[in-house]
Amino acid sequence: MNRSQQLGEEKVGKLLLKFSIPAIIGMLVNGLYNIVDRIFVGRGVGSLALSGIAISFPISLAIMAFGMLIGLGATSVISIRLGQQKREEAEQIVGNAFILLLGISLMIMVLGFLFMDPLLVVFGASSEVLPYAKQYLNVLLWGAVFQTIGFGMNNFIRAEGNPKVAMYTMILGAVLNTILNPIFIFGLHLGVAGSALATVISQFITAIWVLSYFLGNRALLKIRLRNLKLRWVFVKDILAIGISPFSMQLVGSVVAVLFNQTLVNYGGDLSIAAMGVINSITMLIFMPIFGIGQGAQPILGYNYGARNYDRVKRTLQLSVMGATGVMVIGFLMVELFPTAIMSLFSQDPELIQIGSFGLRVFLVMLPVIGFQVVVVNYFQATGKPRKSLFLSLSRQLIFLVPTLLILPKFWGLTGVWLAGPVSDFASSGLTAIWLLRDLKQLGSTKG
Incomplete structure (x- = not known):
């Protein structure tokens, strides 16, 4: 049985574990990027430097958004084509996606350097925080190309049935x-720029690793010169499916700006630093869910393309169960040990106090969020971009923005923290309604 055939024939539970566990491990380790940056910066540079990283976080999210637009969009299309036994088309999509990732990331880098100062001011940078944010971004933007290629194309490795290599990436x-951060911050005293340099070097090595895979003999689908010419028939499919995670991530960037501006008004620079830490913890908790989604995506896409709908439903069911279990564990951690978690990042008593309370309130709805993330991934993987897009936007745009504008007027900084769980609850309820409707329409075949 070749790597792609197993997606349609192997037992679903075993297959999901085979694909998800490497993805979960890889995503958890990848989630340490932000955690490590903030721990070393908070302890080695200071609280204002933490605020500087948090202020520049929307740009990092925007870079990741474009990686998702092409990377995750192409992954779903590749999986569906492999399920339809169209290997040549899948390989053409890989080539087109590579060119798109390269071109878009170069554009982001240039625009970032041109408009850095006004962007950071709009993002909420005070005169004390602005120098730290600029030091960080002046280095980080050079890694935009490496980040999008490494992250985007690593998903293709998983799509062709090789999850362990994707994990190693x-x-x-x-x-x-993790190795370079303390060397640059404590050893070479490069400050916040040293943390950014560690990230860029790591992203560069990752991108080289991924490209060597697709140019070598291990890949089922290879990068070939003849496939580097963009074809609209493939580009539009990639963009149509990738628009959902892209929009969610880009809206996340905009919401992060709104958060920073609101936090400055109601809590000052330290509340921005606290939110930066909370975002890092949130991303680490979410990484296993993204790993489950990434592991499920090729299984869902392949079997949907092959019309094995029973296997699609079973994959979705197991994914939801796993995601909910992970989120319950995360919920218990942040509710029981918030002070200990915040103390990892800083010894500033005021920052620890603000962040501990914010962490507990902001993530109180964790047990219901795993379901929502998995279902959005299901719609994306089965080629239903409009549903995926709407549900992706529902939490952050439809529910979070209004609550973020209204609640702080009544409860101040507490209202900022409350905006998160209120929108989580509302979006999960809406997602449940849409999923039930979709499953009723889905056919049933033996698989």
Whole structure:
């Protein structure tokens, strides 16, 4: 049985574990990027430097958004084509996606350097925080190309049925980042710029690793010169499916700006630093869910393309169960040990106090969020971009923005923290309604 055939024939539970566990490990390790950056910066540079990283976080999210637009969009299309036994088309999509990732990331880098100062001011940078944010971004933007290629194309490795190599990719980058951060911050005294340099070097090595895979003999689908010419028939499919995670991530960037501006008004620079830490913890908790989604995506896409709908439903069911279990564990951690978690990042008593309370309130709805993330991934993987897009936007745009504008007027900084769980609850309820409707329409075949 070749790597792609197993997606349609092997037992679903075993297959999901085979694909998800490497993805979960890889994503968890990858989640350490932000954690490691903030721990070393908070302890080695200070609280204002933490605020500087948090202020520049929307740009990092925007870079990741474009990686998702092409990377995750192409992954779903590749999986569906492999399920339809169209290997040549899948390989053409890989080539087109590579060119798109390269071109878009170069554009982001240039625009970032041109408009850095006004962007950071709009993002909420005070005169004390602005120098730290600029030091960080002046280095980080050079890694935009490496980040989008490494992250985007690593998903293709998983799509063709090789999840362990995809896991090694993310472990490689995270381990390098963890080693280089203390060297640059404590050893070479490069400050916040040293943390950014560690991240860029790690992203560069990761990108080289991924490209060497697709140019070597291990890949089922290879990068070939003849496939580097963009074809609209493939580009539009990639963009149509990738628009959902892209929009969610880009809206996340905009919401992060709104958060920073609101936090400055109601809590000052330290509340921005606290939110930066909370975002890092949130991303680490979410990484296993993204790993489950990434592991499920090729299984869902292949079997949907092959019309094995029973296997699609079973994959979705197991994914939801796993995601909910992970989120319950995360919920218990942040509710029981918030002070200990915040103390990892800083010894500033005021920052620890603000962040501990914010962490508990902001993540109180964790047990219901795993379901929502998995279902959005299901719609994306089965080629239903409009549903995926709407549900992706529902939490952050439809529910979070209004609550973020209204609640702080009544409860101040507490209202900022409350905006998160209120929108989580509302979006999960809406997602449940849409999923039930979709499953009723889905056919049933033996698989």
